Amino acid sequence: MIALLRGVTPTGKNRIPKMSYLAEVLQNAGLRDVKTYIQSGNIIFNTELAESEVKILIHDCIKQKIGADLSVILKTSEQLKRACKECPFGEEYDITRVHLVFTNDTICTQKLSKLLEMDFGDEVFAFGKECLYMYLPKNAEKKRLNNNFLERQLGITATMRKFNVVQHLSEL
Numbered sequence: 001m002i003a004l005l006r007g008v009t010p011t012g013k014n015r016i017p018k019m020s021y022l023a024e025v026l027q028n029a030g031l032r033d034v035k036t037y038i039q040s041g042n043i044i045f046n047t048e049l050a051e052s053e054v055k056i057l058i059h060d061c062i063k064q065k066i067g068a069d070l071s072v073i074l075k076t077s078e079q080l081k082r083a084c085k086e087c088p089f090g091e092e093y094d095i096t097r098v099h100l101v102f103t104n105d106t107i108c109t110q111k112l113s114k115l116l117e118m119d120f121g122d123e124v125f126a127f128g129k130e131c132l133y134m135y136l137p138k139n140a141e142k143k144r145l146n147n148n149f150l151e152r153q154l155g156i157t158a159t160m161r162k163f164n165v166v167q168h169l170s171e172l
Contacts (some may be wrong), residue, residue, distance in 0.1 A: 001040065001044075001045055001046065001054065001074060001075075001076060001081065001167055002043065002044050002045075002059050002074070002076065002077060003041075003042075003043040003045070003046060003054070003072050003074055004041065004042060004072075004074075004075065004102055004159045004161065005040075005041025005043070005058075005062075005067075005070045005071070005072060005073075005159065006041075006070060006072070006073060006157060006158065006159035007018070007041075007069075007070045007071060007130065007159075008039070008040050008041035008062055008068070008070060013067065013068065014068040014069065014070060015054070015068065015087050016039070016041065016066055016068060017066070018038070018044065019036035019038075019039060021066075022036060022062065022066065023035060023043070023044070024064070024118060024153070025061050025065045026043065026057075026058065026061055029057055029061045030033070030047070031045040031046070031047050031054075031057070031058075032045060032046040032047060032048045033045060035172065037165075037169060037172065040163070040165075041069055041070065041159075042161075042163075042169055043058070044151065044169065044172050045066075048058070049060045051074050051100050052142050054072075055072045055074060055104075056075060058072045061074050067136035067150070067169070071127070071157045071159070073102050073103060073104050073157075073158070073159050074104060074112050075102060075130075077169070077170045077171075077172070078141055080130075080166050080167075080169055080170035081170040082129065082130050082164055083100055083130035083131045083166060083170075084100075084131065084163065084167050084170060085161050086128040086129060087100075087128070087133060087163065088126045088128065088133055089124070089133065090129075093135055094137065095163055095164070096137050096162070096163075096164070097100060097137050097138065098133065098134070098135055098162070098163040099132060099133070099134045099135075099145060099160050099161065099162055099163070100118040100131045100132070100160070100161055100162075100163060101132040101133070101134060101158050101159070101160045102130075102131045102133075102158060102159055102160075102161070103131075103149055103156045103157060103158040103159075104157070105154075105155075105156040105157060105158075107127075107132075107156060108154065108155065110156065111153060111154050112127060112154065114153075115150075115153055115154070119161075120144050120145050121143060121144075122137050122139060123135060123136055123137070123143070125145055127164075132150060132158070134146075134160070136149075146160075147159065147160040
């Protein structure tokens, strides 16, 4: 299973000083084979616990031991592989500018339809079975699409990862 943390910051109250310490804390809390990937809050682990229990365990351990109050989005490696495979952006897009947005929440189809009708200029928004997709070119004029915007518009808690990060996580 893979936990994607929402809200990790490089400084301040939601900072995780060392991912190795986070792995140790979660291992001691009962998760098995805990590994982390890059500083932005990606945790790979095994457990027999139900997803609802895992989310609470990870959130509470981080809050108690590190002081960060972070949302936890849980996915399986199969879900991440499907998200990469279903990516709607082909070779004509710069893959380094493709972002995948994950949530555990149910997305309202009416709100999603409204978003899909919006014009984001050079930025592109799409959805799939496993996640939402954003293409954010460097030269985009509006810079409207981002994780916070999607959360507000859709009424969800979500976290964003670059395509190559998701692809790597799915292989770990």
